[in-house]
Amino acid sequence: MNTEETFDVKPIGRLFAVLSYFTKINLAGLMKNFSRKKAYDKGIKGILFLCASLSILTTIGIISVLIFETVEFFKEVHILDFLFDSQWTPLFYEKHFGIMSLLCGTILVTLIAMLVAIPLGILSAVYLNEYAGERFRSIAKPVLEILAGIPTVVYGYFALFFVTPLLQKVVPGLSGFNALSPGIVMGIMILPMISSLSEDAMRAVPKSLREGAYAMGATKMQVAFRVVIPAATSGIVSSFILGMSRAIGETMIVTIASGQMPRLTFDPRVPIETITAYIVQVSLGDTPVGTIEYNTIFAAGMTLFIFTFTLSIFSHWLKKRFREEYS
Amino acid sequence: MSKGVLSKNKRNSKVFKILSLTAVFIGFIALGIMLVDIFIDGAGRISWDFLSNFPSRRPGRAGILSALVGTLWMMSLTAAFSFPLGLGAGIYLEEYARKNWFTKLVEINISNLAGVPSIIYGLLGLGIFVRVCGFERSLLSGALTLTLLILPIIITTTRESLKAVPKSLREASYALGATQWQTVYSQILPVAMPGILTGTILALSRAIGETAPLIAIGALTYIAFLPHGVFDPFTVLPIQVFNWISRPQHGFAINAAAAIIILLLITLMMNSVAIYLRRKFQRRVKW
Numbered sequence: 001m002n003t004e005e006t007f008d009v010k011p012i013g014r015l016f017a018v019l020s021y022f023t024k025i026n027l028a029g030l031m032k033n034f035s036r037k038k039a040y041d042k043g044i045k046g047i048l049f050l051c052a053s054l055s056i057l058t059t060i061g062i063i064s065v066l067i068f069e070t071v072e073f074f075k076e077v078h079i080l081d082f083l084f085d086s087q088w089t090p091l092f093y094e095k096h097f098g099i100m101s102l103l104c105g106t107i108l109v110t111l112i113a114m115l116v117a118i119p120l121g122i123l124s125a126v127y128l129n130e131y132a133g134e135r136f137r138s139i140a141k142p143v144l145e146i147l148a149g150i151p152t153v154v155y156g157y158f159a160l161f162f163v164t165p166l167l168q169k170v171v172p173g174l175s176g177f178n179a180l181s182p183g184i185v186m187g188i189m190i191l192p193m194i195s196s197l198s199e200d201a202m203r204a205v206p207k208s209l210r211e212g213a214y215a216m217g218a219t220k221m222q223v224a225f226r227v228v229i230p231a232a233t234s235g236i237v238s239s240f241i242l243g244m245s246r247a248i249g250e251t252m253i254v255t256i257a258s259g260q261m262p263r264l265t266f267d268p269r270v271p272i273e274t275i276t277a278y279i280v281q282v283s284l285g286d287t288p289v290g291t292i293e294y295n296t297i298f299a300a301g302m303t304l305f306i307f308t309f310t311l312s313i314f315s316h317w318l319k320k321r322f323r324e325e326y327s
Numbered sequence: 328m329s330k331g332v333l334s335k336n337k338r339n340s341k342v343f344k345i346l347s348l349t350a351v352f353i354g355f356i357a358l359g360i361m362l363v364d365i366f367i368d369g370a371g372r373i374s375w376d377f378l379s380n381f382p383s384r385r386p387g388r389a390g391i392l393s394a395l396v397g398t399l400w401m402m403s404l405t406a407a408f409s410f411p412l413g414l415g416a417g418i419y420l421e422e423y424a425r426k427n428w429f430t431k432l433v434e435i436n437i438s439n440l441a442g443v444p445s446i447i448y449g450l451l452g453l454g455i456f457v458r459v460c461g462f463e464r465s466l467l468s469g470a471l472t473l474t475l476l477i478l479p480i481i482i483t484t485t486r487e488s489l490k491a492v493p494k495s496l497r498e499a500s501y502a503l504g505a506t507q508w509q510t511v512y513s514q515i516l517p518v519a520m521p522g523i524l525t526g527t528i529l530a531l532s533r534a535i536g537e538t539a540p541l542i543a544i545g546a547l548t549y550i551a552f553l554p555h556g557v558f559d560p561f562t563v564l565p566i567q568v569f570n571w572i573s574r575p576q577h578g579f580a581i582n583a584a585a586a587i588i589i590l591l592l593i594t595l596m597m598n599s600v601a602i603y604l605r606r607k608f609q610r611r612v613k614w
Contacts, residue, residue, distance in 0.1 A: 037509070038506060040506075041506045041509075047415060049419055049423070051411075051413075051414075052416040052424070054416065055433055055436050056433060058475050059439070061455055062447060065453075065455060066447075120354065123346065123351075124351045127348055127350065128351065132351075143354075143358065147354060147358050150536070151591075152538065153538045153565045154536075154587050154590070156569070158361045161368070161572075161580060162361070162364045188353075188354065218336075219336045219337055220340050221336075221339055221343040221344075222336065224343075245444075246442075249443075249444020250444070251445065255539075255569075276444065276446050279539075280446070280539060280543070283449070283544075283545060289458065297450065301446070301450045308442060309439065309442075312439050316435070
């Protein structure tokens with residue numbers, strides 16, 4: 001009953017008093033001190049909690065800033081014009097606000113980047129995981145990490161001054177600003193990300209599966225394609241999605257090398273403009289707060305955010321839904 | 328017949344090995360070509376004058392002093408903001424948080440934030456720090472924006488480093504009567520610190536390479552003076568590089584390449600310190 005649940009502290013108090021008497025140490029004081037420490041502990045915990053909550057505030061901040069300015073934008077522009085107008089010319093005298101031409105540029109460059117990064121990323125991951133020795137891996141991984149750590153403005157320089165002139169010798173009619181060159185360079189930029197995440201996924205496939213296949217006389221290539229890649233599919237696909245989301249949000253390479261011509265085209269040889277490049281273009285000028293030009297960058301940013309957010313949620317879901325559990 | 332199939336399989340596998348090795352090397356080769364190309368373009372331009380001059384309309388006289396100083400300011404401020412905040416959030420999530428809906432929400436939220444494009448953080452900074460807080464286009468606005476940008480990275484590495492500290496250490500500390508904070512502060516943090524520092528340095532090296540969010544908050548591209556306080560306008564190396572790249576004269580392209588070399592040297596230095604810390608830590612401590 002009740003007596004079992006409540007703990008009688010009196011004997012302990014008596015014990016402390018006796019001990020204090022013999023050891024000449026003020027144990028009661030120590031106990032008091034201990035509880036003060038506990039209060040201090042609680043204070044610290046509160047501060048740490050606030051630090052963690054900051055991340056929630058960041059998200060709330062992003063969403064509310066975007067929504068607030070986007071609402072202002074849609075007071076002036078009809079949503080159907082935004083979605084279906086084929087031109088995007090907010091900075092001209094005759095203004096059109098069709099986001100599709102910016103979106104088209106973004107999708108085109110992302111597609112080119114993925115065409116470069118997916119095959120190279122998968123192949124590198126397979127090599128590092130199935131063929132490479134420990135020494136090769138220990139050199140290759142840091143080099144790939146360096147590739148991932150280079151500022152994007154550097155890739156932009158490379159795309160504009162090296163890759164584009166090189167491609168112009170091969171591709172007829174390639175303009176000085178185009179989607180092809182930044183797309184390829186962006187593919188190289190996201191390659192380390194895709195290869196290292198895919199490799200992690202492949203590494204998580206248990207050894208016994210591989211050994212089983214080898215015991216049946218499979219070659220390394222067969223093991224890679226028929227055992228390891230199928231078993232690691234969810235991780236590999238989610239690495240593609242993360243890479244894609246990175247490519248969609250990438251700014252400097254396209255700002256530098258793809259021009260500032262929003263248009264509805266899938267021709268990779270002509271100048272285009274992406275959502276991100278447009279935001280930079282407006283930010284560089286002196287656009288006063290409250291004008292429609294100022295609001296457009298938030299509407300464009302909102303579109304971008306919705307895309308990357310959806311991809312990120314999708315990647316989580318994919319990982320959870322299709323995770324193969326091995327024990 | 329089966330022997331024929333086997334040898335064919337083996338040959339395929341070998342061809343495939345070469346193919347995939349090529350894929351690895353394409354990454355390496357691209358990196359090599361890029362570095363060599365930039366070095367050839369810009370190395371000749373680097374001199375003491377280039378480091379100590381302000382930008383100029385004439386490419387031959389332009390330098391990166393204001394950008395270099397701006398980058399150093401930005402790095403220190405961002406470090407000062409992001410390190411304590413990231414550390415605190417990481418400690419809370421790893422050591423204190425109970426497994427409830429709020430913790431789960433924070434965790435999902437942090438991994439989502441890591442995937443938000445950097446230019447969106449720029450718009451956040453523009454809306455909150457520049458407009459609502461009224462910090463204008465200052466170093467402070469820039470540093471706070473970059474802080475929010477790299478916090479998810481720092482929190483994640485802090486948590487990973489704390490997770491690597493064995494449980495026995497915590498239990499021993501509690502057994503001796505230490506409170507939770509005493510345990511964290513004097514037992515766990517010292518062990519986890521090299522890992523946390525490595526992650527923080529890597530995150531900072533990403534921050535100083537960022538261009539887009541700072542352009543979005545309205546950082547200026549032409550600054551011919553040095554900032555004296557956190558409320559002053561600024562420019563940083565990547566913005567200076569971008570500004571020079573977008574000018575038509577060839578001389579500015581060379582300046583851009585030279586500034587890129589300096590930028591890469593700084594990030595390389597930071598990365599080497601981080602890798603050195605990681606190596607040293609991995610070798611010394613064994614549980």
